[in-house]
Structure formats: structure tokens, C-alpha cells
Amino acid sequence: MVDRSSPPPRPPLSAASLTLRLAGIAVVVAAVAGAFAYVNGTLDPQRLTPKKLINVLEANNGVHPGFRRNHSKGVCVIGHFESSLEARSYSTAQVFNEARTPVVGRFALGSGNPNAPDSAAPIRSMALRFTQANGQQWRTGMNSMPVFPVDTPEAFYQLQKAQSPDPATGKPDPKAVSAFFASHPQAAPFLAWIKTAKPSASYVTENYNSVNAFYLVNAAGQRQAVRWNMVPLVQDAPGGTVPEGNDFLEKDLIERIAAGPLRWQLNITLANPGDPVNDASKAWPEGRKVLNAGxxxxxxxxxxxNGECRDINYDPLVLPAGIEGSDDPLLATRSAAYANSYLRRTSEVSQLPAAKQEAQQ
Structure with a gap:
């Protein structure tokens, strides 16, 4: 039986201690960001840089100090992962070889505006940090969409530029967006999904997909290309409607989790030879072997x-031994962009509403 009582809340941090805490974390992330920024072209002005990418997200969504530059509106969750041991022959990672691993996660809306209504975007996301007994971490960010719109960082940047507000109207130019998709046929699978996708009424009933490919590595050094997704073990009855109001997703999550633990099955899909492992815009064919990893x-x-997820950068390339990133160029870009976003928002911590309230107390 699970104890569903809540532990005493953490005492609020003062504004000074909060700033020091985040500054210490930022030093570590700055070093990691430097490495990924180098491989991602920061030192070459002719190439796309993390700064350039985050700047266009800010242009499209506005600047909201202290918040993530994308998937800004979210809620923290705490729990654990129970391994089925089914993946242990494919990976030496402790998360697949130990019975239980603690998890700190975050659900979020697919928008860069923390004040957006929950019905503003059909995409929901789940980010998780698994902390193994050996201290190594696995961080993963998953989305409800089955594929990514484009296959390269440059195409993603151009998509954001096409969606930038027209100074004359304050809204994106539909012709620019249409022209972008007309010139990028790899977006067809994503467009087919988005045409029928509807904003869900709950984080709890969504499937969440890694989209990018990774490798599991076993004790013999054998590498197996994989993608993974989280499948909810409980589904609502069909025909439900999206509630009115701006913040129904968080309210729904709090109500459901208060009634008892929420569960997802981690499915790991194994690629066949020839399946694309460096193109997140392409789905793998049906019929691939799927592991129930736990x-x-x-x-x-x-x-x-003020939750535990606030200080976590869910960099998808923070991986334990036994899991490796693929050569998908979007992975390095995500890593570098997340670090840039992280450094910006942690430098703005004094502007967060909670920090202001603490400073006044």
C-alpha cells in the first residue's frame, strides 16, 4: 500500500539564498553549455547558434523573466520508476537493472507563454529526471506529438522565423507559414497529425514520445537504436470535452494525484536495420519489437x-552509462538551447513572482 499523505512543505528560500543556489547550479551548466555550444556552431557566426534560436523563441512568445523559453507553463511531479528488468539485456543503465529509481518530473504546455490558456496548444510534454543509485542521471523530454515537424536545427529556426509576428499586424503572416511548409515536405507527417490533434483535457491521459532516437548499450558493448514513449495505464472514457478556463490541466493533475498514484508504462521501441535514427521527422514502421521497460x-x-523541478534543466543528452545519444542533429541543438534558456532564466530569478513575495516577507 502506498502512503498518500503529503510530507511537510519545504520552508521557503530567501531571495538571497535562492539566488546563490541557482548561481551554483548555473556554473556547472555553463561548462556543459560551452561544450555543446561549440559543436553547435557558437564560434562560427555563419551557423545557427543557441543564442539565435532562443532569441527567436523570445520574439515569438515574449520575454517572461524566470521562466523557460519554451514549454513555459508547467507543474512539477515527484515519483519513482519500477523496472520490469525487460530492458536489462540491452542496457547496463541502473534504471533498467534496479527495482526502483527516484524521479522528478514536469508536465508542461507546448507554448512559450506561461500565461497562455491550456487550450492554446494541442501539444503537452513530460520531462523526467531519473537519479540512479550510482549518482548518474537520465534526463528525457517527451512530447505528445509522434514526430518532429522538421529534421534539422536550421529548418526549425526557419520555422520559428516564419511564425514570428508581423510588425504591422502583431500576428504571424499565414503566407510565410504556408510557404515554409510548402518548401519542407518532411513536415508532412507532423502536419497530418496536427490537423486532427485536439488539446487534451488532462496531462494524465496523454502518450509522451521521445521523438529523437537514442542507443541502448549492453555489457558487451552492443548498441541498439531505440525510441521510447510513456503510455498511460488509465484512460478516460471517449467523448470528453476540454474544460473552460486557463489552468484546468494543473487543477486536473492535482485532483487525480490526490486520489492516488498515477502510472505510465515505459515502452522502448527497437529499430530495425535501415530505420532512420538521425531524423526525428520520420516515424518508424509498425511491427517493431517493443519492450515493456517498467x-x-x-x-x-x-x-x-518552488517545486523540485524548477532548478532542473531537462537536457536530453544527460545520460547514464548504458544509454547514448544518436547522431540526430536536433539532439545537440536541444541540449545547447536548453542550456542557454536555463542560464537566462536563472539569472532572472529575482523577477519570479515567488521570489518577490519571499523578499517582501
Whole structure:
């Protein structure tokens, strides 16, 4: 039986201690960001840089100090992962070889505006940090979409530029967006999905997909290309409607988790030879072998402004031994862009609403 009672809340941090805490974390991330920024072209002005990419997201969504530059509106969750041991012959990672691994996660809306209504975008995301007993971490960010719109960082940047507001109207130019998709046929699978995708009424009933490919590595050094997704173990009855209001997703999550733990099954899909492992815009064919790697169990929700997930950069290339990134160029870009976003928002911590309230107390 699971103890569903909540532990005493953490005492609020003073503004000074909060700034020091985040500054210490930022030093470590700065070093990592430097490495990924180098391989991602920061030192070459002719190539796309993390700064350039985050700048266009800010241009499209506005600047909201202290918040992530994308997937800004979210909620923290705490729980653990129960391994089925089914993936242990493919990977030496402890998360697949130990019975239980603690998890700190975050659900979020697919928008760069923390004040956006929950019905503003059909995409929901789940980010997780698994902390193994040996201290190594696995961080993963998954989305409800099955494929990514484009296959390269440059194409993603051009998509953001096409969606930038026209100074004359304050809104994106539909012709620019149409022209972009007309010149990027790799977006067809994503467009087919988005045409029928509807904003869900709950984070809890969504499937979440890694989209990018990775490798599992076993004790013999054998590498197996994989993608993974989280599948909810409980589904609502069909025909439900999206509630009115701006913040129904967090409210729904808090109500459901108060009633008992929430569970997802981690499915790991094994690529066949010839399946694309460096192109997130392409789905793998049906019929691939799927491992039931275990169960994610979420037991507690926390506000994102003072919850445990606030200080975590869910960099998809923070991986334990036994899991490796593929050569998908979007992975290095995500890593570098997340670091740039992280450094910006942690430097703005004094502007967060919670920090202001603490400073006044």
C-alpha cells in the first residue's frame, strides 16, 4: 500500500539564498553549455547558434523573466520508476537493472507563454529526471506529438522565423507559414497529425514520445537504436470535452494525484536495420519489437515556481552509462538551447513572482 499523505512543505528560500543556489547550479551548466555550444556552431557566426534560436523563441512568445523559453507553463511531479528488468539485456543503465529509481518530473504546455490558456496548444510534454543509485542521471523530454515537424536545427529556426509576428499586424503572416511548409515536405507527417490533434483535457491521459532516437548499450558493448514513449495505464472514457478556463490541466493533475498514484508504462521501441535514427521527422514502421521497460509512478504534484523541478534543466543528452545519444542533429541543438534558456532564466530569478513575495516577507 502506498502512503498518500503529503510530507511537510519545504520552508521557503530567501531571495538571497535562492539566488546563490541557482548561481551554483548555473556554473556547472555553463561548462556543459560551452561544450555543446561549440559543436553547435557558437564560434562560427555563419551557423545557427543557441543564442539565435532562443532569441527567436523570445520574439515569438515574449520575454517572461524566470521562466523557460519554451514549454513555459508547467507543474512539477515527484515519483519513482519500477523496472520490469525487460530492458536489462540491452542496457547496463541502473534504471533498467534496479527495482526502483527516484524521479522528478514536469508536465508542461507546448507554448512559450506561461500565461497562455491550456487550450492554446494541442501539444503537452513530460520531462523526467531519473537519479540512479550510482549518482548518474537520465534526463528525457517527451512530447505528445509522434514526430518532429522538421529534421534539422536550421529548418526549425526557419520555422520559428516564419511564425514570428508581423510588425504591422502583431500576428504571424499565414503566407510565410504556408510557404515554409510548402518548401519542407518532411513536415508532412507532423502536419497530418496536427490537423486532427485536439488539446487534451488532462496531462494524465496523454502518450509522451521521445521523438529523437537514442542507443541502448549492453555489457558487451552492443548498441541498439531505440525510441521510447510513456503510455498511460488509465484512460478516460471517449467523448470528453476540454474544460473552460486557463489552468484546468494543473487543477486536473492535482485532483487525480490526490486520489492516488498515477502510472505510465515505459515502452522502448527497437529499430530495425535501415530505420532512420538521425531524423526525428520520420516515424518508424509498425511491427517493431517493443519492450515493456517498467512503470512510472507519480505520487505528488508541486507548483513549478518552488517545486523540485524548477532548478532542473531537462537536457536530453544527460545520460547514464548504458544509454547514448544518436547522431540526430536536433539532439545537440536541444541540449545547447536548453542550456542557454536555463542560464537566462536563472539569472532572472529575482523577477519570479515567488521570489518577490519571499523578499517582501
Amino acid at each position: 512503470t512510472l509512478v507519480l505520487e505528488k504534484a508541486q507548483p513549478q515556481l
